[in-house]
Amino acid sequence: MKLRTSGTRRVVVLALSLCLTAVLLPPSVAEAQGKFVVTKITEKRVKQLPAGPLYWELENFPTLAQAQAAAGETSLAAEVRGKAWLFTLGPRNGPTRGGTKVAEIGPVPPISAPEYLLRINTGSGPPGARTSVHMHPGAETFYVLAGQLGQKTPDGVSHVDAGQSMPGHSPGMPMEVFNSGTSDLTTLVMFVVDATKPFSSPARFE
Numbered sequence: 001m002k003l004r005t006s007g008t009r010r011v012v013v014l015a016l017s018l019c020l021t022a023v024l025l026p027p028s029v030a031e032a033q034g035k036f037v038v039t040k041i042t043e044k045r046v047k048q049l050p051a052g053p054l055y056w057e058l059e060n061f062p063t064l065a066q067a068q069a070a071a072g073e074t075s076l077a078a079e080v081r082g083k084a085w086l087f088t089l090g091p092r093n094g095p096t097r098g099g100t101k102v103a104e105i106g107p108v109p110p111i112s113a114p115e116y117l118l119r120i121n122t123g124s125g126p127p128g129a130r131t132s133v134h135m136h137p138g139a140e141t142f143y144v145l146a147g148q149l150g151q152k153t154p155d156g157v158s159h160v161d162a163g164q165s166m167p168g169h170s171p172g173m174p175m176e177v178f179n180s181g182t183s184d185l186t187t188l189v190m191f192v193v194d195a196t197k198p199f200s201s202p203a204r205f206e
Contacts, residue, residue: 036129036178038189041078043119045195050074050090055106056141056190059086059099070097076120080188081145087120087190102143105165105190109139113194121189123149123177129185130178135203138193139168140175145188148181154205174203 060083061067067077067086075088075097086099092106117138123131142149143165151158151166153175160166161181169175171194179185193199 034126034129036123036125036131038131039122039124041080041120041122042076043117044076046074046116046118049111049116049192052091053107053110054089054192055092055094055104055108056143057088057090057094057096057104058102058143058188059088059096060084060102061086061099067099070099072097074118076118078120080122081186085120085188087118087188089118089190089192103165105141105143106167108141108192109168109170111138111171111192111194113137113196115195117191117193117195117199119191119193119199121191122186123189124184124186125179126184127179127182131176133174133176133203133205134200135172135174136191136193136200137197138171138191141168141190142166143188143190145186147179147183147185147187149185149187150178150180152176152178152205174205 061070062084064077064079064084067084070086071077072088074090075086077086079085086097088097092104142160144160144162146162149160149166153169153173158166159180
């Protein structure tokens with residue numbers, strides 16, 4: 001009888017331990033899968049954009065302070081993944097601002113607005129992670145740091161790998177962004193949008 005009671009107690013203690021563990025543990029990895037995480041890094045508003053076709057020029061600097069010191073009116077400085085970046089919206093083949101040139105991406109689809117919002121985001125997620133279908137009142141440009149980026153629009157599906165870029169689409173274009181590779185995705189996202197309108201709105205493919 002004592003052996004049976006002892007065994008029962010062990011079962012009860014084990015069951016209670018498992019219940020307590022379930023309460024204390026964070027959500028399972030399975031629940032976290034599939035989430036596309038968008039993080040705002042920096043932004044600024046400007047009244048005017050440079051004339052002519054525009055491109056995003058990406059530079060790396062030794063420090064964030066140096067990148068900030070080199071920033072112009074349509075530049076944004078930020079630190080991403082341990083590197084100091086300067087993002088400048090301007091004409092093609094514009095002079096660098098003292099950093100190491102990483103990429104020049106464009107032309108950015110033209111936009112006309114009473115005020116403009118320049119924003120830098122990062123997008124990340126495991127294989128298969130995707131955003132909802134949405135649109136912006138301006139152009140969304142990508143530079144992939146790691147993994148493979150996919151984008152679906154009414155025009156079709158595009159893919160770009162690490163070290164490659166995607167110049168974006170005209171304002172109001174429905175899109176879905178996703179990780180189309182087999183490893184984790186990290187991408188820089190550069191925006192120039194109408195600052196007087198909602199930054200992002202739900203959309204659907206017709």
